[in-house]
Amino acid sequence: MKLRAGSDDYKAFFCRQFIDTYQDYDPETLPWPDLTEAELARLRGVPFWQEVYHTERRAGAIVDAFTPQVTDPVVREAVALQGMEEMRHAKLIRVMIDRYGIEATEQPLEQFPADLETAFIDFGFGECLDAFLGFGAFKTARESEFLPSGMFDIFDVLMFEETRHIVFFINYMAWREKQRGHIRPTRALKSAWFYGRALRRLLGMVRRGQGVNEGKDFSVTQAEMFLEGFSFRQFVEDCYRENARRMSAFDPDLMQPRLLPAVADLALRGLQLWERRRPRLKQAA
Numbered sequence: 001m002k003l004r005a006g007s008d009d010y011k012a013f014f015c016r017q018f019i020d021t022y023q024d025y026d027p028e029t030l031p032w033p034d035l036t037e038a039e040l041a042r043l044r045g046v047p048f049w050q051e052v053y054h055t056e057r058r059a060g061a062i063v064d065a066f067t068p069q070v071t072d073p074v075v076r077e078a079v080a081l082q083g084m085e086e087m088r089h090a091k092l093i094r095v096m097i098d099r100y101g102i103e104a105t106e107q108p109l110e111q112f113p114a115d116l117e118t119a120f121i122d123f124g125f126g127e128c129l130d131a132f133l134g135f136g137a138f139k140t141a142r143e144s145e146f147l148p149s150g151m152f153d154i155f156d157v158l159m160f161e162e163t164r165h166i167v168f169f170i171n172y173m174a175w176r177e178k179q180r181g182h183i184r185p186t187r188a189l190k191s192a193w194f195y196g197r198a199l200r201r202l203l204g205m206v207r208r209g210q211g212v213n214e215g216k217d218f219s220v221t222q223a224e225m226f227l228e229g230f231s232f233r234q235f236v237e238d239c240y241r242e243n244a245r246r247m248s249a250f251d252p253d254l255m256q257p258r259l260l261p262a263v264a265d266l267a268l269r270g271l272q273l274w275e276r277r278r279p280r281l282k283q284a285a
């Protein structure tokens with residue numbers, strides 16, 4: 001089946017896909033594992049829970065505020081569902097913070113601009129970037145056995161939903177842009193511009209995370225657990241592969257994010273070339 005991206009049938013298709021793959025659960029009753037003292041200390045030592053909690057609350061607030069402005073009823077139903085899921089993510093993180101005694105304070109949400117659609121689009125590209133990097137980081141963390149696998153199973157529910165969100169968002173953008181008659185090069189440029197903004201925001205968050213952590217210290221041993229044998233190339237490869245694996249769970253007729261996997265692929269080819277030439281360069285030196 002090939003539907004035209006700007007058509008009503010296509011819109012009904014990607015919204016239905018999103019709504020039909022909804023999973024019902026209550027964060028309170030998830031199978032939260034009991035942690036040993038050492039595991040508790042490791043969990044509490046992670047410096048970014050406060051930021052994650054804030055990001056999810058902010059996500060819920062943006063999507064929720066945008067929902068009544070969506071004129072199309074089918075798209076509105078899907079966006080409303082995403083808003084609800086983002087708020088449930090915030091609740092899930094809150095439940096974890098309370099249950100395991102993690103130190104994290106609730107920060108005030110900023111005032112959103114009147115143009116909520118742009119805020120939603122900004123947020124959407126941010127999710128695409130965060131998820132792509134998150135796929136690789138999640139794999140590294142899981143393999144390091146930093147926390148028991150029961151904990152990662154819970155986070156996996158969240159990761160699945162984030163993947164669903166970005167698939168929905170990419171299809172929403174394609175539909176929206178086609179409706180406005182924008183051609184492909186314009187759309188690609190626009191995506192690159194929004195990704196640039198998302199990257200700047202992410203770097204700002206990392207910097208703030210370092211500030212919060214000052215004095216509390218994500219201990220060297222913890223960092224080592226993650227970073228032992230860390231290779232940039234391996235990380236990019238993990239992001240790329242995990243993205244493909246997680247995306248394969250979705251209907252192949254849905255559009256998927258293309259730009260970041262393409263950039264990662266290019267980077268990997270570049271690294272490969274560099275590594276192959278390096279011995280020769282060394283010899284020449």
Ligand SMILES: [Fe+2]
Pocket residue numbers: 056059085086089162
């Ligand atoms: Fe979320």
Ligand SMILES: [Fe+2]
Pocket residue numbers: 059086127161162165
């Ligand atoms: Fe999300």
